[in-house]
Amino acid sequence: xxxxxxxxxxxxxxxxxxxxxxxxxxxPMLLRHDDVRRAAKDWRTYSSxxxxxxxxxxxxALRPDxxxxxxxxxxxxxxxxxxxxxxxxxxxxxxxxxxxxxxIRQLIDEALNRERLEAVxxxxxxxxxxxxxxxxxxxxxxxxxxxxxxxxxxHGPNGVSQARVLDSYLHECFDRAETxxxxxxxxxxxxxxxxxxxxxxxxxxxxxNLAFAGGRDTIIHTVACILGYFAKHPKDLDLxxxxxxxxxxxxxxxxxxxxxxxxxxxxxxxxxxxHGVPVAPGGRVSLGWASANLDETAFSCPRDIRLDRRPNPxxxxxxxxxxxxxxxxxxxxxRGLLEALCDQVKRIDLIEAQxxxxxxxxxxxxxGYESLIVVVTGTSS
Numbered sequence: 001x002x003x004x005x006x007x008x009x010x011x012x013x014x015x016x017x018x019x020x021x022x023x024x025x026x027x028p029m030l031l032r033h034d035d036v037r038r039a040a041k042d043w044r045t046y047s048s049x050x051x052x053x054x055x056x057x058x059x060x061a062l063r064p065d066x067x068x069x070x071x072x073x074x075x076x077x078x079x080x081x082x083x084x085x086x087x088x089x090x091x092x093x094x095x096x097x098x099x100x101x102x103x104i105r106q107l108i109d110e111a112l113n114r115e116r117l118e119a120v121x122x123x124x125x126x127x128x129x130x131x132x133x134x135x136x137x138x139x140x141x142x143x144x145x146x147x148x149x150x151x152x153x154x155h156g157p158n159g160v161s162q163a164r165v166l167d168s169y170l171h172e173c174f175d176r177a178e179t180x181x182x183x184x185x186x187x188x189x190x191x192x193x194x195x196x197x198x199x200x201x202x203x204x205x206x207x208x209n210l211a212f213a214g215g216r217d218t219i220i221h222t223v224a225c226i227l228g229y230f231a232k233h234p235k236d237l238d239l240x241x242x243x244x245x246x247x248x249x250x251x252x253x254x255x256x257x258x259x260x261x262x263x264x265x266x267x268x269x270x271x272x273x274x275h276g277v278p279v280a281p282g283g284r285v286s287l288g289w290a291s292a293n294l295d296e297t298a299f300s301c302p303r304d305i306r307l308d309r310r311p312n313p314x315x316x317x318x319x320x321x322x323x324x325x326x327x328x329x330x331x332x333x334x335r336g337l338l339e340a341l342c343d344q345v346k347r348i349d350l351i352e353a354q355x356x357x358x359x360x361x362x363x364x365x366x367x368g369y370e371s372l373i374v375v376v377t378g379t380s381s
Contacts, residue, residue, distance in 0.1 A: 003257075008290070008363065016030070019277055025284060028274040034297070045268065046266035063209055067206050068207045080203075104337050116351060120220065125147055129147045135326070145169075173186045214326065236305075236307060247339060253306060260368070265287075346377045
């Protein structure tokens, strides 16, 4: 049964590219799995050395600092990434997973005690925020402040004002870390040295901004979609409960089909022609992650959700040198969620869903939920 909408399918099969528009600029979105992966590796042709222009829409109005390391190319990218990658890879350690799983199980206990659960704001958002406190190695109480910001940091009608709140908060954290350093992410950056010099404040904020803005919507969206999926497909939760060996494969399949980031930008320093769409020097190309994850040439029955899919060469965490720093953390969160659901939840009943849709002049893509109201019943009931 084909569950997943594919707004890019026809163009992917026939043209391989979809022209989109951002701020008057026509940008060809690469749609095919092979093309997207090839471009993601070819940083000389498709450069990320473009502050504010890697996200689409671009973010010049939303932040004053280049996001690091994502808005750089090798060799700078590798040297910047090396400063923080060991910190992010802590997510592979058993003790880290235990802390995240405790957060998840506490939230499920709370959900079981509610008559109804609004899964986006009352479950996915606090889960993302509290798990982020583990990633950044700050007190969990700090997450309450992040929860108060709501689901979207940059998006929506209040994006500019919310972005200023985030920027002010990050400077506050770095001021505190410089005065009273600890073992947290902010303190790490105040001590880090890039090619034998300390990081500038702008560089520190660039790293932290990406950790908040890049890792927020993605986890929230994926978690809410998983709950919605099991509400619609209760037998799949039973199947997973009976065969826990599928949990790792199921997590990867959910990452593939519930890809939160539709696409990402690259800049072409010398310009050229992309599948018949001219790109001027300094113009942008988009890598269509969501389309690539539904490419029939890479996945059998790509619109079906198969919790035992193998192989699964999805690009939900990107590809090439810019592979997502938060991938290990995301996997720990989602695998922990699936384990806890199998242990604690008998079923999830859907009461009401308000879909979230990404609407542009070129495509409309369902992107999870604005609101998802469910009833959660425990295994002990």
